[in-house]
Amino acid sequence: xxxxxxxxxxxxxxxxxxxxxxxxxxxxxxxxxxxxxxxxxxxxxxxxxxxxxxxxxxxxxxxxxxxxxxxxxxxxxxxxxxxxxxxxxxxxxxxxxxxxxxxxxxxxxxxxxxxxxxxxxxxxxxxxxxxxxxxxxxxxxxxxxxxxxxxxxxxxxxxxxxxxxxxxxxxxxxxxxxxxxx
Numbered sequence: 001x002x003x004x005x006x007x008x009x010x011x012x013x014x015x016x017x018x019x020x021x022x023x024x025x026x027x028x029x030x031x032x033x034x035x036x037x038x039x040x041x042x043x044x045x046x047x048x049x050x051x052x053x054x055x056x057x058x059x060x061x062x063x064x065x066x067x068x069x070x071x072x073x074x075x076x077x078x079x080x081x082x083x084x085x086x087x088x089x090x091x092x093x094x095x096x097x098x099x100x101x102x103x104x105x106x107x108x109x110x111x112x113x114x115x116x117x118x119x120x121x122x123x124x125x126x127x128x129x130x131x132x133x134x135x136x137x138x139x140x141x142x143x144x145x146x147x148x149x150x151x152x153x154x155x156x157x158x159x160x161x162x163x164x165x166x167x168x169x170x171x172x173x174x175x176x177x178x179x180x181x182x
Contacts (some may be wrong), residue, residue, distance in 0.1 A: 015045045016057070018106025022162045024063055025102040031092045032085075033156060033163050038107045039085035041168035044141050046109055047134075050116065052077035053109030056087040060096055061104035070095045077113050080133040084109065 017038045025031055035058075046053060056078075057071035070091045078084060088107045096102070143152045149169045157164040 012049055012051065012112060014057075014108050014110035014112065015042050015049070015051070015053070016106060016108030017041045017168050018059060018104060019166055019168065020061075020104045021102070022166070025105065025163075027098065028089075028093060030160070030163065031096075031102065031105065032089050033160055034105045034166075035085045035088045035092070035107060036081070036154060036156060037163070037166055037168050038105070039088060040081040040140075042107050042109050043079055043081035043084050043137060044144075046079040046112075047115070047138060047141060049112075050114060051112045052079040052115050052117075053084075054111035054113060055109070056084060056091070057108040057110060058088050058091045058095075059104075059106035059108070060092070060102055062100040063103050064100055065103075066100075067104070068095075071110075073111065077111075077115075077117070079115060080130065080137050082133060083130075 019034065019038065021034060025034060053074075054077050055071055055073050057069055059067065059069045061067035072087060072091055074087060078087075084107065092105075140152055149167050153164070
């Protein structure tokens with residue numbers, strides 16, 4: 001077996017994040033909130049690695065512990081949190097019909113390409129809008145890096161204290177009592 005050079009690292013094949021939620025997700029609004037939170041952390045890691053994705057995948061697990069994943073290939077590589085969340089939410093809406101509440105949800109970006117790779121421009125899509133979103137996301141990354149994840153959040157995240165209290169950058173597993181204040 002060949003020996004790897006000092007400092008060698010395998011190429012990143014995907015970037016994802018998932019969470020077992022402090023309460024069951026019972027509707028599309030709950031799923032959207034969690035997808036926003038998770039997509040922000042996935043997109044931040046994509047930008048940190050100077051990558052974009054061409055495939056978005058969701059993983060869902062209900063309260064009976066039945067789980068499944070769905071993925072979607074996208075035409076233009078993305079790294080913005082809002083585009084990632086919207087694509088993931090579209091997958092949830094098309095593939096989950098709320099027969100049972102969800103207990104766990106995840107987002108993964110794969111089909112990774114270098115952020116500096118050339119992209120085919122579209123006549124139908126406003127590239128300046130995408131560039132503005134990327135600059136905004138990088139600015140948010142900078143504030144959070146300096147002052148912590150909770151220093152800057154979307155207003156939507158503040159509407160649900162239980163779900164909004166999740167820090168997707170922390171990989172600490174808390175008991176349910178932690179979220180209930182006891």
